[in-house]
Amino acid sequence: MWDTIIIAPFINMLLGVYHLVGNFGVAIILFTILTRVVLYPLTAKQIKGAQAMQELQKNKRYIEIQEKYKGDKEKLAQEQMKLYQELKISPFSSCLPTLLQFPIIIGLYQALIQSIASAPLDLLKLSRHIYPKLLDFSALFPLNTKFLWMDMGQPERLYVFGVGIPVLTIIVVITTYISSKIISPPTQPGDGGQGAAMTKMMNLYMPVLMGWLAWSLSSGLALYFVISNLVQIAQYAITGKVYWKNLIPGMKPTEIVKKK
Amino acid sequence: MEQSREQEWPSGGYYAVILITQAGLTRYLDGSIDKKENLSMKKRIYVIPLMFLTLALLLTGCSSATGTAVNTWGGAAVADSMVYYANGTQVLALADSGANYTVRWTYPEKAVASRLFMAEPLLVGEQLILGDYGSNLTSVSIRDGVENWQFADAKGRYIDSPLLVGEKLIAPNADNNVYAVDLNGKLIWTFTKDGAFWARPATDEKLAFIPSLNHVLYAVDANTGKQAWEVDLKSPLVARPLFADGVVYLGNLTGNFYAINASDGSIKWTQKVAGGVWAQPILQNGNLYFGDQTGKVNILAVADGKVMGAIDAGSAVLGSGAIVPDGIIFGTESGKIILFDLEGKSKPLLTLEAASIYSNIVVNGERMVIVAFKGSKPLIALDLNGNEAWYYSTKK
Numbered sequence: 001m002w003d004t005i006i007i008a009p010f011i012n013m014l015l016g017v018y019h020l021v022g023n024f025g026v027a028i029i030l031f032t033i034l035t036r037v038v039l040y041p042l043t044a045k046q047i048k049g050a051q052a053m054q055e056l057q058k059n060k061r062y063i064e065i066q067e068k069y070k071g072d073k074e075k076l077a078q079e080q081m082k083l084y085q086e087l088k089i090s091p092f093s094s095c096l097p098t099l100l101q102f103p104i105i106i107g108l109y110q111a112l113i114q115s116i117a118s119a120p121l122d123l124l125k126l127s128r129h130i131y132p133k134l135l136d137f138s139a140l141f142p143l144n145t146k147f148l149w150m151d152m153g154q155p156e157r158l159y160v161f162g163v164g165i166p167v168l169t170i171i172v173v174i175t176t177y178i179s180s181k182i183i184s185p186p187t188q189p190g191d192g193g194q195g196a197a198m199t200k201m202m203n204l205y206m207p208v209l210m211g212w213l214a215w216s217l218s219s220g221l222a223l224y225f226v227i228s229n230l231v232q233i234a235q236y237a238i239t240g241k242v243y244w245k246n247l248i249p250g251m252k253p254t255e256i257v258k259k260k
Numbered sequence: 261m262e263q264s265r266e267q268e269w270p271s272g273g274y275y276a277v278i279l280i281t282q283a284g285l286t287r288y289l290d291g292s293i294d295k296k297e298n299l300s301m302k303k304r305i306y307v308i309p310l311m312f313l314t315l316a317l318l319l320t321g322c323s324s325a326t327g328t329a330v331n332t333w334g335g336a337a338v339a340d341s342m343v344y345y346a347n348g349t350q351v352l353a354l355a356d357s358g359a360n361y362t363v364r365w366t367y368p369e370k371a372v373a374s375r376l377f378m379a380e381p382l383l384v385g386e387q388l389i390l391g392d393y394g395s396n397l398t399s400v401s402i403r404d405g406v407e408n409w410q411f412a413d414a415k416g417r418y419i420d421s422p423l424l425v426g427e428k429l430i431a432p433n434a435d436n437n438v439y440a441v442d443l444n445g446k447l448i449w450t451f452t453k454d455g456a457f458w459a460r461p462a463t464d465e466k467l468a469f470i471p472s473l474n475h476v477l478y479a480v481d482a483n484t485g486k487q488a489w490e491v492d493l494k495s496p497l498v499a500r501p502l503f504a505d506g507v508v509y510l511g512n513l514t515g516n517f518y519a520i521n522a523s524d525g526s527i528k529w530t531q532k533v534a535g536g537v538w539a540q541p542i543l544q545n546g547n548l549y550f551g552d553q554t555g556k557v558n559i560l561a562v563a564d565g566k567v568m569g570a571i572d573a574g575s576a577v578l579g580s581g582a583i584v585p586d587g588i589i590f591g592t593e594s595g596k597i598i599l600f601d602l603e604g605k606s607k608p609l610l611t612l613e614a615a616s617i618y619s620n621i622v623v624n625g626e627r628m629v630i631v632a633f634k635g636s637k638p639l640i641a642l643d644l645n646g647n648e649a650w651y652y653s654t655k656k
Contacts, residue, residue, distance in 0.1 A: 118434065119332040119378070119393075120419065120458070120498065120538075120618070121633075124578070127513060127536060127553070138495035138514050142455055142473045154415075 006103055008129040010111035015135055018115075018143060025147020028112065028223050035108055036231040043232075047239050050183075052089050059087075112220050115143065116153040145220070156219035166215050168222040173211035175229035180206050182233065182242040333616075333633040335380030335421075337388075338624040342402070344388055345631070345639050345652065346377040351390055352652070353405060356627060356641060360650050365405030367398075380620065382421040382429075384443065389429060391418020397431050399445060409445030419458040420500070423468060425482040430468050432457030438470055440485055449485030453478065462503040462540075464522055469508045471497030477510060477518075479525060489525035493518055500540035500580070502548075504562070509548055511537025517550075517558070519565060531565035533558045539580035539620065542588055545602050549588050551577020557590055559604055569604035582623040584644045591617025591630060597646055609646025612637060 017034075018027035036043070056062050062083060069076035084090065117123040123141075130137045145152040150168065157164030180203050214222035236242045334346045343354040343361070349371035353364040367390065368375065375394035382389040387399045387408060395415055399408040416435030423430040428448060431439045438451040438461070455474025462469045467488055470478045473496045479488040495512035502509045507528055511517040513536035519528040535554030542549045547568055548560045553576045559569035575594035582589050587601040595612035615635025622629040627649075628642045637651040 118417065121332040123496075123498065124538075124553075124576075124618075138475070138512075141496050141513075 003125075003129065006107035007110050007114065008131070010107045011115055011126065011129045012131050012134055014108075014111050014115055015130065015140055015143075019135060019140060022144060023147060024115070024143045024145045024152045024220065025150065025223060028147075028152065028220055029227050032108075032224050032227040033231055035104065036228065036235070039104060040235060043235055044239065047183075047236060049090070051239075052087075056083075056087070056089060059083075108224070109221070112224060113218075116145065116218060116220055117141070117143075118153050118218075147219075147223070150219040150223075152220035152223065153218050155216060156214075156222055168219055168226065169211050169214040172214040172222055172225045172229070173207045175226055175233070176207040176210040177203060178247065179229045179233050179236070181246045182244055183236055332378055333618040334378050334631055334638075335619045336622050336629050336631050336639060337381045337383050338622050338627060338629050339383050339402075343629055343639070343641065344381040344383070344402075346379060346381055346390065347638065347654075348376055348378060351377050351381060351388070351400075351405075353388075353402070354639075354652060356649075358649065361641070361652060367400050367405040367407070369405075379418050380421045382424065384424055384429070387443065389422060391421060391431060391433075393417040395433070395435070397422065397429070397439070397441065397445070399443075411439065411441050411445045411447065413447060413450075414439060416456065420460040423461045423463055425463045425465060425468060428482060430461055430463075430470075430482065432459060432461065432470060434458065438468075438480070438485075440482070451478070451480050451485045451487070458498050459500045462501040462508060464503050464506075467522065469501050469503060469510075469522065471499065471501055471510060473497065475512070477501065477508070477520065477525070479522070491520055491525040491527065495536075499537050499550075502540050502543060504543050507562075509541050509543075509562075511541070511550060511552070513537070513553075515552060515554075517541075517548075517560065517565065519562075529565040531560055531567065533560075533567075534570065535576070538578040538618075542581050542583060544583060544588065547602070549581060549600070551579070551581070551590055551592075553578070555592065557581075557598075557600055557604070557606075571600060571604045571606055573598055573606070578618045580620040582621040582628065584623060584628070586644075589621050589623070589628065589644075591619070591621055591632075593618065595632065595635060597621075597630060597642075599646075610642065610648070612640065 014027060014031045017031050018024055021027055021030065065076065065079045065083065069079060114122050114126045114129065117126045127137055149158050150156045156166060156168040158167045210225055214225055334348050336343055336345045341356045343356055345352045345354060351367045354361040355364050375392045375396065377390055377392050379391040383402065386402055388402050390398045390400065395412065395417065397411040397414065397418060400406060401408060414433040414435050414437065416433045418431060418433055420432060427443055428440050429443070431441065433439060434456040436453060436456055438457050440448040442448055453472055453474065455472040455476065457470060457472050459471045463482060466482060467479045468482045470480055472478065475494055475496060476490050476492050477497060478490045480486065481488060493512050493516065495514040495516065497510065497512055499511050503522060506522050508520045508522050510520070511533065515533045515535050515537065517531045517533055517537060521528050533552050534556045535552035537550060537552055539550060543562060546562055548562055549557065551557050551573065555573050555575045555577060556570045557573050557577055560566065561568055573590060573592045574596060575592045577590050577592055579591055587599050589597060589599050591597050593616045595615040595617060596608055597610045597617065599607045599609055612632050612635050615632035615637065617630060618633050619631040626643055628644055630640045630642065632638055632640065637653060639652040641649045641651065643649060
């Protein structure tokens, strides 16, 4: 069921793009952009929901409620719900689009893995997932997985004087850092505690994790991470709610807020 | 095959975990669950790095060095009451006592995530040759599993075991190279083409007939590694070829089966069968027997490729069969073990529940060994009538 509805169409779309361009790296780039663009309405909703929640943190009544019902969790929850209803904010409005994206993104991941077909079972599945009326398996496979200096089926290293430099991993780390940093709202004066520390941690862990994955897994997936990050940055930029100044080291939070 | 960790998680599940974690933390940061949580700041600071570390280990510990999550089947070899079983994470030497087994040794002693053993082990005298997905070709002693040598020049996976020609091992690798090494692991020659090599070649003792995923069958001088001829067979070649009486027999993934003259690579005859061919044919009584991806066991006349029969096995037959006194035994994707007599009449012997049989069936004397993919019995030892003697499982 999952294979028929999600994986097979994705594989055929990805390989269809490959059939047109003849290079798996280029196909991954185009396909990632395509899927991100198609998913944009969901992404936009997610961004909007997240921003509404961020705005709420500054709301006077919200802050008051937090203070007033500090010791009474039940009452706090009730009051928060009331406020959500009044302001027409759904606390899960940014969660739902993300959840809806999961099957698509997981499908994309599996389509990439299966298309690379680096083990017999993957090849068996791939041969079964290709629509024979649409694509000719024999003509497509093996894929041309060479892209620039990389093999899309192997972890990426650029060898300079015998030393393997993980260029794509570095790019994944940088783009993940940028994409998470620019969407984090500037720290408010007096908000130097929990929230700020958590944001800081997230901005560090996420790039490290994604970098580790890019370093260990095939470069096709690393390329997908990079393009995904870039498209995400662009999509956030389109909404006009990115905090570019977060990237400038030493910029005081208050300054950012003032300049905003 | 023993189920590796990848099979217990759906591939992509890892990425889902990341996304869910990412979404959860984002929600946490944007405040929607922030104040409801009761964890102290200190706890959070420890919990989150731990969570990320676990995720990273889960995600990358299950991948081979060549990059993608591994999800495929293993293989076995049998000799002198010993079963050598590549179960994915390790190779085990199991002493077969008839009704039971004992584990003599395992290689490596502790499993290493980057070295997955899927290729059928090859016995060469006192050596057991093991190719792994971490790009190593290793010789271990069959007595104690102690490493004799390791050839580590390759950069890709060893999907199948090497071919022995005289004192040389000719090892196909997914890095687009075929490596010839001596029995001390010293490189003799390398044959490079623009396509991965998965299947064990065949030989006439002078030439090695090497199939490639790039659709081409290459004939290469076994001593020098120089190409004698090549023939384009129009579809990926994942099956081992068979050499007999000056002819190489081989099927491709679109179901074309070829007889090729070994002297010059000219095609003697071709025959179309129902589905893709994944395994070496068996030559018996003037006929070739092999399964295909649609679940047919095909019988072709070796002289001219005439179809003598195509018997439905019920589901895909990917592994090679094994000759027994009453006929040939094949395993199927739905876990059935079926005996075909030489006229093609079938007799089901056994069904392994919730398992698929993709690997070659191994027979030695009165012992038959089946490696199953999934199911509760990843390695099962039977007599030739299909009666179970014992099975091996780590979950036992």
